[in-house]
Amino acid sequence: MASSTESNVKGENSQVSYKKVINTKTVRVLQNKKHANDIFDIIEYLQSEKDKEIIFASNACSKIFCQLFSRGDLYVGDLPEEEDLVNDDRSAEEKYRIFMRHRYSSCVELLLENIGHKAFQVKETSLCALMKFVAAEGKHPLQNLDEHFNFPRELLQTVVEHLLSEKEDMSLLISRFQEFLEMDDVRYYVMSSVRDNIYRVMARNKKAVIPVYQNNVFTLLSTINVPSEASKLKKFLVKQDYKLEEWKVAKPKEHKRAFEQMWLVFLKFKLPSNMYKKILVILHDSIMPQMSDPTLLIDFLSAAYDIGGAISLLSLNGLFILIHEHNLDYPDFYKKLYGLLDPSIFHVKYRARFFHLVNIFLSSTHLPAYLVAAFVKRFARLSLTAPPTSLLILLPFICNLIRRHPSCRVLIHRPCTAEEPCDDPYVMEEEDPAQCHALESSLWEIKTLQKHYHPDVAKAAMKINEPLTEQEDDISELLELSTFQLMERELKAERKTIPLEFDTPTELLKSSREVLGVHFSLE
């Protein structure tokens, strides 16, 4: 065609020329029905090699078809096959509309394909064009369905389908899509289409884990926020004229339900372990409050709790909310919590959150003494492998527990059998806190930590030498302490004297207590 030959003439001309061509053809298509065939050329640009041409063509397409929508130049109703048109006896006007409608659907297809394009700009413009079509279609429905409210659900569904790619990380585009999710109706239909999409995709993949897809879904889901009040549901992409109250989209309850169903469907399937962490981190403050019935999450949470490690730690938070606010009865909760305690809890990223929760769980004064003693003893035993930042939380925490439960004081003060050495009756391997004989033991571990290299830790451990004060220590500000902060604290402290080593060294690897020099040499 003319445009292609023109564009091949010269490289530098092409940039200007394709714009000119598209612009003139757009104008011609819109001005006169005679030039309707020019639409082919424009649509062809959507398949171009060059990103800029695609972008420009996409914009032109959206302009053309939006105009056609408003003019009513697109055929309404079930679309007849294009081949039949030739021997059909429709009016020219109608034929034109059918023709345009076909071009529209091919354009939409190309745009959907472009969502999977390499360049982000192309993706973005395609998505925007499609969303414009969604809005236009909503205003001027292509089907005559009076009883139903007009919303181009099919189109939106296909858009969502392409967004939730199985091969590519679409998080950038999804964050762009977030803008449209502010519209209440778009959000509602996106939620329902996501739900359907998950069902379909997971069924197709036989419930196996698809990390990329699930990651995309998670990115999309986590951007969705349901408004809490009905009054706010006024922001619609497609304006409905009548019976607004009856429209599902206008009811916040329906939104909540859709939101809940969407999440439940997503959580129903097996997830990669890092996805568990991601979900659990946001679960308690951005998912649970928006659900109509959070107790439905119990399956997911107990499954996560049983996985072990960091995931269990994280699921504690959700469980806590369920137990605390939704009256959930969780059998052997403390036993499981006890089982969670192993050396790795001091090294995970979510240490602060875990201690915060454990502090809450064990804050009840109605817990039996054996249980608290078991926890205290186990923490003490684990403290032998903990870094100083954790120890600075742990030691005051243990002291707090003993303060709260005076019957556990025997752990640090057992005067009757004093002077008689005995074995440690505590059984570390026992999983049941009732059977571990913690209450008969003493906290020799804390005694050991009195010789810790960090002065603050040693001081904190020294506290068990004397009766504890009444006032509990506040551990909340210690929770987020990092090693570097500890270092800085030491570095900034004003010190008057700086003691020096009095043995003057003569060489690098020669000192009174040399260890490095024994194993290593300079050469």
Add this chain to the structure above:
Amino acid sequence: MMRKQQTFSRGLSDKVRKSKAAPEIQKNPFEVKINRKKFDVLGRKSKHDVGLPGVSRSRAIQKRKETLLKEFRLKDKNNKFIDRRFGEYDSKLTPEEKILQRFTLERQRTQDRKDLYNLNEEEELTHYGQSLAEMEKMTDVIDSDSDSEEKGLLSAELTATHFGGGGGLLRKKSAGDDEEEHKPRSRQELIEELIIKSKQEKRERQTQKEEAQELTEKLDQDWRSIQNLLAHKTPKAERKDETDKPKLDQYDMMVRELGFEMKAQPSEKLKSAEELAREERHRLQTLEADRLKRMMGDAEEEAGQTNTHISADDMNDGFMLDGDDRKTLAYKDGKWNIEGEEEEKEEEEDEEGGEEEEDDGDDAEGQDEEEEDEDDEGHCDLQSDEGSEDEDGQSTEEEQECAEEPPAVIEEQKKAVQEAARAELPYTFPAPESYSDLKQLLQDHESEQQCVILDRTLKCHHPSLAAGNKAKLQKLFGFLLEYVGDLATQNPPDLKTVSALIPQICGLCQMFPEAACKAVQTLLSDSGHSMEETLEVKGRAPMPDLDMLVLLKIAALLFPSSDFRHPVMTPAFLYISQALTRCAVVSLEDVCKGLILCCLALEFVSLSQRIFPELLNFLLGLLHLSVSDKHNTGYTVVSPFRRQGKNCDLLVLKDPSVSHSWNRKPISLQTAHRVTAQSPVERDHFRLSLIDSCLDLVKRCTSLYKDLPSYAHIFQPIRALLLKHLPVEGYPAPLQDLHREILDAIPEKPSQHAPLVFKKKKPIPLKLFTPKIVQILDYGKKRGNTKEEKEHERLKHKYKREFKGALREIRKDTRFLAHEKLNDVMSRDAERKRKVKELYGSLATQEGEWKALKRKNRK
């Protein structure tokens, strides 16, 4: 008589005033007034219970008479001083102008003199009213000595006439002259005679004096004329001539000389080697005790109290490093030469001619030797004694075997090389202002030369030499650390130089502990910060590089790691902890670095025996790397290690048979930078070395921590690993031995311990009812609670009292004055009346006389 009368008239009260505590008055009930007290307060002494109103009133009146009355009498009668100088009260004139004006006025006044046209005569200058010109003339002539001699002498006659009264003289004279002249002379004549006589005497004296003056002048002139001839005579001889002292007895002189001769000062006894050793031991003991105290954390509180910092190397002999300006011993032309400023001058000269010197080597060498001896004195002699005979092969072996011996290996050649190095270098160096300066200074030299350069720089810029040197050297420490870091990060790292620079770094640190502390702290904090940042961004950080490891090692050399809390070592501990828990171990280099960190950590805690959980975790993790079958472990490894996954087989031997060819030797620190071993066998050997070190560290840990209550629990995971999982069978014999030793050291069952009890508290003493003592500033009503309020109230009260008192005094004054005025008026009136009466009386007598005369006439 008059005086006596007056005293009587003064009355009783005045008498009391004069003799203050006249007891009869104090007892006189009419004089005494008793101030009745309302109630008695025990222990309070009141001044005012008994008063003597009469006495005090008379005292007051007397005082007024002396002061107020006098003032009153002199009122309007005093002179007033009015300053009539020009412009004195003119505020418009500036002082300069004023002075100028006054000066011109003065000149004008002198111009108006009568002898205006007498050109010769200048204004006459005076001093104490005497002409200065006169005085100048007099100085030549008058000898003050002669005057003073005569001043005290008065002739007997003169005194007799002046003081003895006329009668005496008269009598004497008359007695003497009676026979000669037989004619009594009148007093007038006698006095005249006396005057003439004294005048004559005076004249005679004057002429005599003038003659003497002339004579001395003449003598002087004569002397001057012959002085030239005697020019070469010593002044001593001159003095001898002049002062005609008696010759001193030789014996006396000797005695005196002996008396004044300095007694031999008791010098400090030379200490024997034994004593020196004991002293040294004592010093070390005190330092060690101090260290232990700090280790226990007791010193933390005390540190605030001690104001003066005592260096760890202080010998308690009051010797201050800052004041160190000992003169160094040097030789010149085969003689001792004590150089002080000379040396400095020389150095300065050298600085200027530094470049020249390098060219003409021969010349410089001669001088160099002087310098060299100063530098070497400390240790080179020792070393040369011991090390000169050693041969190359022997020495290296020895070094390995006995690390305690002082570095005994410096061969003659090496020494020669050093000497050559010294010879090449200039003596003075500018203190580096920036790191690049230092680098330029040191870069292209051998390590020995670098040491010499640094030594010389330190000497040139010793703080006692100039004011700015302290800051320069403090900066130098930071640069040196940076330089050391650079050396360690080079490829390959130049650790020998680092090692050689240690004495210099240490010396600087001893000089400026604060600056050194700051510098090390900065480096630690920077590195820690960057590690934290990478951790936040990536989740894992790489192991610290060799420069940080070297820095940590240097820090351990400079500062005591056993302190309970130390501004450098505590952060260093935390840094190691951070590195051992958060840094990923992905290669053999990382394993090597981790092992170095473990060694350092163990070194840090070896004296204080503090527990370092991260160290044990890391060692466990390292051993875990050598376990091939990772299932079913009876232990848990923690961050940064994982039970399974990538990089978990770093230390598993690829070919177990290589263990036969392995032999133990120290690992090079450079491998932390890059493992040099390439072939699989070499790599396996390297692995074995690493495992060997690791096991040895574990063994050291077991002996270090064996007294801890939780000893068995701490080592339980390691024991489980060693017992069941470590493939010991494939390891060489030394490793197997180590393995067995460790297992023997860790008990299977935890040891028994007494249950914990609280420390016995001191019994709380009973409450004692000691009275609370409050300071009372003033008696009377107390208002206000705080100290300020009380003070305010007190002052207010005082002011009020003073005000009242002043008012009373004023009232009394006015009454007194009024009384005086009235008295004046009364006395004036009385006088007038008396005079009037007198007049009347005289008139009456006149009248009477006149009447009588009239009557007479009539008769």
